Amino acid sequence: MIRTLKLLSVVSTLGMVFVLVGGALVTKTGSGMGCGESWPLCNGQLLPSNITPELVIELSHRLVSGIMGIVVLALSVLSWIIIGHIREVKFLAFMSSFFLLLQALIGAAAVIWNQSDFIMATHFGISLISFTAVFLLMLLIFEVDQKFDAKSLVIQKKHRIELYSISLYTIAVVYTGALVRHAEASMVCGGWPFCTNSAPFAFGAYSFDQWIQMGHRLSAGILFIWTITLFIKVMTNYRKNRVMYWGGLITILLIALQVFFGAMIIFSMLNLSIALMHAFVVSCYFAMLSYFVLLSSRSASYKKG
Numbered sequence: 001m002i003r004t005l006k007l008l009s010v011v012s013t014l015g016m017v018f019v020l021v022g023g024a025l026v027t028k029t030g031s032g033m034g035c036g037e038s039w040p041l042c043n044g045q046l047l048p049s050n051i052t053p054e055l056v057i058e059l060s061h062r063l064v065s066g067i068m069g070i071v072v073l074a075l076s077v078l079s080w081i082i083i084g085h086i087r088e089v090k091f092l093a094f095m096s097s098f099f100l101l102l103q104a105l106i107g108a109a110a111v112i113w114n115q116s117d118f119i120m121a122t123h124f125g126i127s128l129i130s131f132t133a134v135f136l137l138m139l140l141i142f143e144v145d146q147k148f149d150a151k152s153l154v155i156q157k158k159h160r161i162e163l164y165s166i167s168l169y170t171i172a173v174v175y176t177g178a179l180v181r182h183a184e185a186s187m188v189c190g191g192w193p194f195c196t197n198s199a200p201f202a203f204g205a206y207s208f209d210q211w212i213q214m215g216h217r218l219s220a221g222i223l224f225i226w227t228i229t230l231f232i233k234v235m236t237n238y239r240k241n242r243v244m245y246w247g248g249l250i251t252i253l254l255i256a257l258q259v260f261f262g263a264m265i266i267f268s269m270l271n272l273s274i275a276l277m278h279a280f281v282v283s284c285y286f287a288m289l290s291y292f293v294l295l296s297s298r299s300a301s302y303k304k305g
C-alpha cells in the first residue's frame with residue numbers, strides 16, 4: 001500500500017502544478033468565460049459545438065481540476081488511513097482536499113455570478129494552499145525528514161517566528177499579484193521597477209490601477225529583501241544541517257527568479273510563457289517556505305517534549 005501511496009502523492013503533486021498553471025493560463029488569456037455562464041457544463045452542453053481557443057483553455061482547466069479533485073481526495077483518505085499516526089498528516093490531508101474544493105467553488109461562482117476582481121484574486125492563493133498541502137504530504141510519505149536528518153531539528157524560536165511571519169506575508173503578496181492580473185493592471189506602468197508613466201515618486205498622480213501595480217511591486221520588493229536576509233541567517237546558523245542549508249539556498253534562488261520573471265513580464269509585454277513561469281516559481285517558493293514552517297512546528301513540539 002505504501003508504494004501506491006507514494007505513486008499517488010507524486011501524481012497529485014504534479015497534477016496540482018497543472019491546476020495552478022492552468023488557472024493562471026485561464027486568467028492571463030482572458031478565458032474565464034470561455035464556456036459562457038454555465039458550470040460545470042460548457043455553454044450548457046456536455047460536448048460544445050462552437051469550439052474556440054478560450055473554450056478549450058477553460059474546459060481543459062475544469063477537466064484537470066475535476067480529475068485532480070478525485071485524485072487528491074483519494075490521496076487524503078489513504079494518507080489518513082495508512083500514515084495518519086504522523087502528527088501533520090491528518091491536518092494536511094484535510095487542507096489539501098478542502099482548499100481544492102473551495103478553489104473549484106470560487107471558480108464556479110465566478111462563472112455563474114461574475115465575482116469582483118478582489119474576490120477572484122483569492123482563487124490562486126487558495127489553489128496554492130492546496131498544492132502546498134499535497135506537496136508536504138508527499139514529503140512525509142517519502143520520509144524526507146528522516147532521510148535528511150530533519151525530524152529532530154531544533155530551530156531557534158526567533159527564527160521560527162520569522163518563518164511563520166514571512167509565510168503569512170507571502171500569501172498577501174501572492175494576493176496582490178493575482179489582483180494585478182484580475183484587474184488587468186499588468187501593463188499600466190510602462191517601466192520597471194518604477195511607474196515611468198508618472199514621476200518615480202509622484203504617488204498622488206497614480207491611477208487606481210497603477211496603485212494596484214505599484215503596491216504589488218513594493219510588497220514583492222519587501223519580500224525579496226526579507227527572504228534574502230532571513231535565509232542567509234538560516235544558512236549561517238544551521239549550516240551543518242543539509243535541509244536547512246540547501247533549502248535556504250534554493251529558497252533564495254527561487255525568490256530571485258520570481259523577481260526576474262516579474263520584471264520580464266513588463267519588458268516582454270506580457271509574454272505568456274514568462275507569465276506562467278512567474279506563477280510556477282512563486283508556487284515552488286511558497287512550497288519551500290511551508291516546508292520550513294513544518295520543520296519549525298516540529299521543532300517547537302520537539303523542544304517541549
